[in-house]
Amino acid sequence: xxxxxxxxxxxxxxxxxxxxxxxxxxxxxxxxxxxxxxxxxxxxxxxxxxxxxxxxxxxxxxxxxxxxxxxxxxxxxxxxxxxxxxxxxxxxxxxxxxxxxxxxxxxxxxxxxxxxxxxxxxxxxxxxxxxxxxxxxxxxxxxxxxxxxxxxxxxxxxxxxxxxxxxxxxxxxxxxxxxxxxxxxxxxxxxxxxxxxxxxxxxxxxxxxxxxxxxxxxxxxxxxxxxxxxxxxxxxxxxxxxxxxxxxxxxxxxxxxxxxxxxxxxxxxxxxxxxxxxxxxxxxxxxxxxxxxxxxxxxxxxxxxxxxxxxxxxxxxxxxxxxxxxxxxxxxxxxxxxxxxxxxxxxxxxxxxxxxxxxxxxxxxxxxxxxxxxxxxxxxxxxxxxxxxxxxxxxxxxxxxxxxxxxxxxxxxxxxxxxxxxxxxxxxxxxxxxxxxxxxxxxxxxxxxxxxxxxxxxxxxxxxxxxxxxxxxxxxxxxxxxxxxxxxxxxxxxxxxxxxxxxxxxxxxxxxxxxxxxxxxxxxxxxxxxxxxxxxxxxxxxxxxxxxxxxxxxxxxxxxxxxxxxxxxxxxxxxxxxxxxxxxxxxxxxxxxxxxxxxxxxxxxxxxxxxxxxxxxxxxxxxxxxxxxxxxxxxxxxxxxxxxxxxxxxxxxxxxxxxxxxxxxxxxxxxxxxxxxxxxxxxxxxxxxxxxxxxxxxxxxxxxxxxxxxxxxxxxxxxxxxxxxxxxxxxxxxxxxxxxxxxxxxxxxxxxxxxxxxxxxxxxxxxxxxxxxxxxxxxxxxxxxxxxxxxxxxxxxxxxxxxxxxxxxxxxxxxxxxxxxxxxxxxxxxxxxxxxxxxxxxxxxxxxxxxxxxxxxxxxxxxxxxxxxxxxxxxxxxxxxxxxx
Amino acid sequence: xxxxxxxxxxxxxxxxxxxxxxxxxxxxxxxxxxxxxxxxxxxxxxxxxxxxxxxxxxxxxxxxxxxxxxxxxxxxxxxxxxxxxxxxxxxxxxxxxxxxxxxxxxxxxxxxx
Numbered sequence: 001x002x003x004x005x006x007x008x009x010x011x012x013x014x015x016x017x018x019x020x021x022x023x024x025x026x027x028x029x030x031x032x033x034x035x036x037x038x039x040x041x042x043x044x045x046x047x048x049x050x051x052x053x054x055x056x057x058x059x060x061x062x063x064x065x066x067x068x069x070x071x072x073x074x075x076x077x078x079x080x081x082x083x084x085x086x087x088x089x090x091x092x093x094x095x096x097x098x099x100x101x102x103x104x105x106x107x108x109x110x111x112x113x114x115x116x117x118x119x120x121x122x123x124x125x126x127x128x129x130x131x132x133x134x135x136x137x138x139x140x141x142x143x144x145x146x147x148x149x150x151x152x153x154x155x156x157x158x159x160x161x162x163x164x165x166x167x168x169x170x171x172x173x174x175x176x177x178x179x180x181x182x183x184x185x186x187x188x189x190x191x192x193x194x195x196x197x198x199x200x201x202x203x204x205x206x207x208x209x210x211x212x213x214x215x216x217x218x219x220x221x222x223x224x225x226x227x228x229x230x231x232x233x234x235x236x237x238x239x240x241x242x243x244x245x246x247x248x249x250x251x252x253x254x255x256x257x258x259x260x261x262x263x264x265x266x267x268x269x270x271x272x273x274x275x276x277x278x279x280x281x282x283x284x285x286x287x288x289x290x291x292x293x294x295x296x297x298x299x300x301x302x303x304x305x306x307x308x309x310x311x312x313x314x315x316x317x318x319x320x321x322x323x324x325x326x327x328x329x330x331x332x333x334x335x336x337x338x339x340x341x342x343x344x345x346x347x348x349x350x351x352x353x354x355x356x357x358x359x360x361x362x363x364x365x366x367x368x369x370x371x372x373x374x375x376x377x378x379x380x381x382x383x384x385x386x387x388x389x390x391x392x393x394x395x396x397x398x399x400x401x402x403x404x405x406x407x408x409x410x411x412x413x414x415x416x417x418x419x420x421x422x423x424x425x426x427x428x429x430x431x432x433x434x435x436x437x438x439x440x441x442x443x444x445x446x447x448x449x450x451x452x453x454x455x456x457x458x459x460x461x462x463x464x465x466x467x468x469x470x471x472x473x474x475x476x477x478x479x480x481x482x483x484x485x486x487x488x489x490x491x492x493x494x495x496x497x498x499x500x501x502x503x504x505x506x507x508x509x510x511x512x513x514x515x516x517x518x519x520x521x522x523x524x525x526x527x528x529x530x531x532x533x534x535x536x537x538x539x540x541x542x543x544x545x546x547x548x549x550x551x552x553x554x555x556x557x558x559x560x561x562x563x564x565x566x567x568x569x570x571x572x573x574x575x576x577x578x579x580x581x582x583x584x585x586x587x588x589x590x591x592x593x594x595x596x597x598x599x600x601x602x603x604x605x606x607x608x609x610x611x612x613x614x615x616x617x618x619x620x621x622x623x624x625x626x627x628x629x630x631x632x633x634x635x636x637x638x639x640x641x642x643x644x645x646x647x648x649x650x651x652x653x654x655x656x657x658x659x660x661x662x663x664x665x666x667x668x669x670x671x672x673x674x675x676x677x678x679x680x681x682x683x684x685x686x687x688x689x690x691x692x693x694x695x696x697x698x699x700x701x702x703x704x705x706x707x708x709x710x711x712x713x714x715x716x717x718x719x720x721x722x723x724x725x726x727x728x729x730x731x732x733x734x735x736x737x738x739x740x741x742x743x744x745x746x747x748x749x750x751x752x753x754x755x756x757x758x759x760x761x762x763x764x765x766x767x768x769x770x771x772x773x774x775x776x777x778x779x780x781x782x783x784x785x786x787x788x789x790x791x792x793x794x795x796x797x798x799x800x801x802x803x804x805x806x807x808x809x810x811x812x813x814x815x816x817x818x819x820x821x822x823x824x825x826x827x828x829x830x831x832x833x834x835x836x837x838x839x840x841x842x843x844x845x846x847x848x849x850x851x852x853x854x855x856x857x858x859x860x861x862x863x864x865x866x867x868x869x870x871x872x873x874x875x876x877x878x879x880x881x882x883x884x885x
Numbered sequence: 886x887x888x889x890x891x892x893x894x895x896x897x898x899x900x901x902x903x904x905x906x907x908x909x910x911x912x913x914x915x916x917x918x919x920x921x922x923x924x925x926x927x928x929x930x931x932x933x934x935x936x937x938x939x940x941x942x943x944x945x946x947x948x949x950x951x952x953x954x955x956x957x958x959x960x961x962x963x964x965x966x967x968x969x970x971x972x973x974x975x976x977x978x979x980x981x982x983x984x985x986x987x988x989x990x991x992x993x994x995x996x997x998x
Binding site for chain 2: 028034037057058059063067069070
């Protein structure tokens with residue numbers, strides 16, 4: 001037969017199913033009737049002849065089934081029939097179906113939801129052209145670089161197709177209603193072409209626009225364009241005033257453009273960067289350096305080349321080129337979040353496995369009830385493969401329904417999840433149910449049906465025909481092998497649940513440890529906001545100190561305000577800007593080895609407002625003004641590090657040796673407690689606090705990076721309730737002053753610990769679900785076993801077993817499973833919890849307290865889960881039980 | 886049991902092809918023809934005859950058409966196709982060669998080894 005002929009045959013086989021089927025019936029009927037006629041001619045009675053013809057022929061249904069297989073096209077036919085049959089079976093047992101579908105939907109939905117986050121955050125490539133070739137060049141992989149180093153690296157390296165740099169710029173948008181403090185970046189002209197992203201409107205900066213004095217073009221981010229320019233397409237060519245200077249709008253970026261995704265995520269405008277006289281500077285590190293590898297150049301080659309270059313520069317300019325790391329951009333973006341997300345994916349996978357195990361032993365129990373049906377089907381000629389296939393089709397149907405419900409659950413869950421996900425996780429705004437998530441969902445649904453269904457299907461199809469058909473009711477004892485399989489399933493559930501509980505327990509312990517860390521200050525009831533004076537009349541160097549002074553006085557006068565102060569940037573706001581200093585009387589050190597500290601500029605009242613205690617010496621006072629001698633307060637870490645065993649009070653330090661003549665000396669007047677700085681879990685670094693009213697940059701520079709103050713207000717009650725009152729005080733001076741970053745210290749602490757909290761909450765939820773499923777599993781198996789053993793228990797009781805003995809008999813059975821599962825789970829947890837090491841704070845991954853607590857919790861739950869059916873067993877009436885069968 | 890079935894299947898296919906090579910036959914007729922030419926020495930499972938017929942038809946070696954039987958009933962008649970005829974010839978040749986070889990082996994006496 002030709003290929004076409006075969007196809008037509010096959011097509012006919014499946015399309016004209018009923019006709020082919022009736023033809024087959026007719027053909028077989030003809031055979032038997034003709035045979036009967038032949039027999040009748042030999043002298044057999046007609047009825048007897050027909051009977052004998054049938055016996056000679058053998059199993060008609062079996063032959064038909066084999067004919068259907070031989071004919072081809074039977075696959076779909078059979079599957080369709082199995083599906084219909086499966087659907088009917090499911091509807092006939094609505095309780096079973098609902099429970100199984102719910103368990104599966106929970107498992108599949110949770111997996112799809114977590115996977116959608118993993119997919120968006122980790123798997124989706126960065127939205128730049130060939131993102132795999134993009135790298136960052138930073139000190140220690142994350143710290144900024146000095147301008148002269150960047151230009152040297154750019155000019156001396158061969159590994160990179162292009163190298164560009166960016167630095168923060170936070171100008172005030174002025175000259176229109178509602179002045180606003182904006183987050184932006186100054187970028188080298190070649191940076192955006194290197195990323196390979198097209199602007200939505202307009203163009204990039206062209207070479208020359210980043211020349212000093214020429215840099216007056218701006219590219220807007222989509223959100224800024226929508227917010228301040230109402231998405232006007234004619235915005236190109238218009239000018240805007242940034243920090244009081246005119247900039248021409250030359251382009252608008254598309255809405256999904258984010259740069260750089262790991263650091264300046266809030267940036268929504270970009271201007272060209274002219275380094276000016278900083279071009280020769282190897283201090284004052286402020287640049288983030290980005291580069292694109294040449295095609296074919298590996299990261300190892302680029303690293304080797306950069307090592308040579310920085311080693312040479314380090315010799316030339318000691319202390320300026322240490323620990324320069326070439327890191328793939330992707331690693332900087334998602335490196336930190338990878339482990340927490342993968343742990344969650346693992347955890348949610350475990351939940352699905354537990355759900356599968358639960359459904360599997362439910363199926364086993366049901367298979368026992370279906371033994372009769374299976375025996376009848378076998379007797380009618382169904383082969384074992386055929387039965388397994390039918391069971392698998394039913395399971396697939398079950399998991400498909402579960403998968404659909406899971407999809408709905410996932411869509412709903414993703415909303416909840418995204419709301420719960422800390423904003424500090426990159427790209428979390430892009431989480432959706434996309435094709436990849438659907439594919440994943442489809443895959444796990446199919447896989448699930450095999451995982452939970454194969455063993456029960458194999459077991460169920462291996463029915464002993466004779467025994468089953470002969471027995472009128474249930475057997476007095478259940479098959480040992482089936483019991484063993486069920487026990488194994490439940491023990492696995494217990495083991496998996498224990499691993500999850502250990503994970504959640506460790507996260508909870510770690511989070512409690514994190515939360516109980518003393519931040520040095522008291523974050524409760526503190527309101528903060530940034531008031532920017534750049535571009536306003538208050539920026540005037542003669543007016544600014546008076547404005548700050550009066551502003552603080554009036555804020556302190558608001559009823560309910562206990563204290564108020566000002567600072568340049570608050571702790572935990574991500575700014576760890578440091579500055580090297582020289583200690584009087586000590587030899588000048590090389591740049592990389594000089595003393596230094598996180599650099600904060602404060603007004604009197606700041607320590608009061610933060611409740612950050614001065615442990616030695618005194619606080620900055622109103623008397624420490626521009627005409628008084630310079631003062632500085634240090635933290636305990638700086639005192640220990642730079643004056644170990646000495647009294648730091650009265651010592652003098654200078655930040656401008658070599659740049660100012662004569663240098664400005666600041667006297668250490670106090671030591672404050674160590675306060676949290678950037679990362680919550682990090683050890684505090686040396687920190688210095690200078691007086692705002694003695695600092696010429698913060699008092700006179702018109703640059704927006706200096707012309708602002710962060711107000712810190714301690715309220716008697718809810719700090720958020722003070723917001724309007726404080727804003728009104730600010731605007732009573734000048735209604736055009738931009739106020740931004742209004743937040744509370746509590747919110748900032750929560751933000752700093754958002755990822756651990758997220759991890760803890762989700763792991764906790766998953767562990768709870770796992771525990772509940774495992775409890776249901778134990779309960780199900782024990783109560784099933786009790787119902788199968790009613791007869792036996794009746795005999796035991798009538799032979800004199802006490803109720804307590806019966807109770808113990810049943811409880812022991814449950815506890816044996818729980819013990820076996822827990823033992824396996826403890827081993828697994830010991831092995832797996834190492835993966836969590838990096839997520840834990842101050843808790844070892846093998847923390848004995850957590851392990852013990854979790855094991856005890858699981859035992860209690862297991863005890864409760866087996867106690868309920870055990871009580872039922874205890875109440876068995878031997879008379880009823882024995883008559884029962 | 887599976888192995889036996891395989892062997893039987895292969896043989897049954899060839900017997901069917903031989904039976905219909907002599908002229909179109911319906912299923913029952915094929916059964917009778919095989920019993921007749923084997924002089925009742927072969928016992929054929931009637932139930933396994935039809936799956937074999939369907940399989941051979943699917944492979945294109947035989948073709949079927951409805952016709953009227955000798956007892957005036959509608960019956961499905963099978964005939965050998967051109968492909969089937971070629972196939973039958975090769976199969977028969979192979980079978981004969983195989984039978985020769987096996988016979989030779991079985992006749993071998995110990996001293997000949």
